[in-house]
Amino acid sequence: MELSSILMIIGIIVIIASFFIKDHSTQIEGDVEELSLNFYQETHQLKRRLKVIEEELLLEPKLIGKPKKTASPVIAPTKGIRIHQIIVSQVQTLHKQGYTIPEISKRSSLSIEQVQEVLQSGGSRV
Structure with missing residues (x-):
């Protein structure tokens, strides 16, 4: 083959x-x-x-639904600057604890005049 x-x-x-x-x-x-x-x-x-x-x-x-509106900001009467209700509560609490206005001003980042206005208004809405 x-x-x-x-x-x-x-x-x-x-x-x-x-x-x-x-x-x-x-x-x-x-x-x-x-x-x-x-x-x-x-x-x-x-x-x-x-x-x-x-x-x-x-x-x-x-x-x-829509979120409920909580506390509205407080408006300082003389300058028209809005201060939130939480800060107002903080200022009132510090005042009740015996802090002076300059100390409250430093802790809350507000001017002395604003602290005085918040304390005078009593935290009510203006």
Whole structure:
């Protein structure tokens, strides 16, 4: 026999054998495709959940309504400067504790005149 006929017989045998041997790359391709589909589905579910949460957060202020207006600032009568009710309460508390007006001025970041005006007005709204 010639060398070419031997090679031809070996080639035919290899081709026939390839039909019977399982292809592992096909199985790996299937596994990768299944994983990618699972990943896509999970991502889609997470996006839906996130969208629902965002909608709930956007709707929540409408359900609660407008925030109630707390104490409005006090306006010093002579200068028209607004002093918040918290600072007014702080000035009154410090005065009740026996602090002097200059000490209260330093602690509350108000001028001496503003402290005097707050104490004279008694914290009422002007």
